[in-house]
Amino acid sequence: METTFLQSVSYDNGVLKILDQTKIPNVTEFIAITKIEDVWDAIKQLKVRGAPAIGIAAAYGLVVGIQDLPESSFSEFYALLEKQADYLAASRPTAVNLFWALKRMKERALAEQDQPVAKIKKALEHEAHLIREEDEKVCRSIGEHALTLLHDGMGILTHCNAGGIATARYGTALAPLYLAKEKGWNIKVFADETRPLLQGARLTAWELMQAGIDITLITDSMAAMVMQRGLVQAVMVGCDRVAANGDVANKIGTYGVALLAKAHNIPFYVAAPLSTIDLETKTGADIPIEERDPAEITEGFGKRTAPEGVKVFNPAFDVTPNELVTAIITEKGILNGNYQESLPRLFDR
Numbered sequence: 001m002e003t004t005f006l007q008s009v010s011y012d013n014g015v016l017k018i019l020d021q022t023k024i025p026n027v028t029e030f031i032a033i034t035k036i037e038d039v040w041d042a043i044k045q046l047k048v049r050g051a052p053a054i055g056i057a058a059a060y061g062l063v064v065g066i067q068d069l070p071e072s073s074f075s076e077f078y079a080l081l082e083k084q085a086d087y088l089a090a091s092r093p094t095a096v097n098l099f100w101a102l103k104r105m106k107e108r109a110l111a112e113q114d115q116p117v118a119k120i121k122k123a124l125e126h127e128a129h130l131i132r133e134e135d136e137k138v139c140r141s142i143g144e145h146a147l148t149l150l151h152d153g154m155g156i157l158t159h160c161n162a163g164g165i166a167t168a169r170y171g172t173a174l175a176p177l178y179l180a181k182e183k184g185w186n187i188k189v190f191a192d193e194t195r196p197l198l199q200g201a202r203l204t205a206w207e208l209m210q211a212g213i214d215i216t217l218i219t220d221s222m223a224a225m226v227m228q229r230g231l232v233q234a235v236m237v238g239c240d241r242v243a244a245n246g247d248v249a250n251k252i253g254t255y256g257v258a259l260l261a262k263a264h265n266i267p268f269y270v271a272a273p274l275s276t277i278d279l280e281t282k283t284g285a286d287i288p289i290e291e292r293d294p295a296e297i298t299e300g301f302g303k304r305t306a307p308e309g310v311k312v313f314n315p316a317f318d319v320t321p322n323e324l325v326t327a328i329i330t331e332k333g334i335l336n337g338n339y340q341e342s343l344p345r346l347f348d349r
């Protein structure tokens, strides 16, 4: 049976609707956004999060932002649109899907420049819908490819949330788990809670439980023991940016999980749509890593758990070097080995 998914980002008639992921698992609440500033804030505050969902929200965010722009000349319209795209691009730095989606929207505007601005606005709304619809197909396809690496009865460890709510549907790393469920397989998933913002505990556990998938929550520090006990036979994670050499940025803690997988001889798989692959970023060292508010660590979820004034380092992502990545699973197939060579070929027409 197919799982029913909540659509975490949608747009209708000037209103961007976002599932507020900061409220899950306690409350399932959608927020209606009609101002570009609120789109920026929703991305920054992780109300919408996960690389593909951020890209989709940014595309619709631009549609929201251009609603009231003057329609007398293309050049004036485009200059203002670019400003709005730059503004949204400043919300979070690591997930390349944000920049990918905004670039695609700008290219669509340029391609339509001979049309009246009112028509260009409509074309941009259509483009944002396409980005969302394509992501759904892409995720399904990633899931199908990833499923070929798995088998019934297997244990899988995942980190953060790369599920349906982080994308248009299905997720990336979680997509094969939904497809396995459709086939009647029993996959046992272990979810790291994912300090400090607990995407694993709050979102992955919630999402997989709703789908009736066997899910066990562990704290991040328990992953080594779970591997040592032979409870998982693969790690499957999503990612925020793949550099041209196959280094991958994902939620903080992913690098540690990759090292643990290597130590236990467990394959470490990264699910990544082409929209997350950035050939212009040469290596992982060139990926901008977001640093977030120290309060996320010292008083996460409103409770102080560290002394006032303590120094804090709070990077939201880390980079896993390519040699620890057993395979990168894309909608166009599975890559392993020399990523420097295989990644560019994905973009050949």
Ligand code: MRU
Pocket: 046, 049, 050, 051, 052, 095, 159, 160, 161, 162, 163, 166, 167, 171, 172, 173, 199, 237, 238, 239, 240, 250, 251, 252, 316
């Ligand atoms: O800070 P977040 O919650 O946006 O981080 C999300 C992740 O790290 C995900 O693993 C990644 O974006 C892939 S989502 C399909």
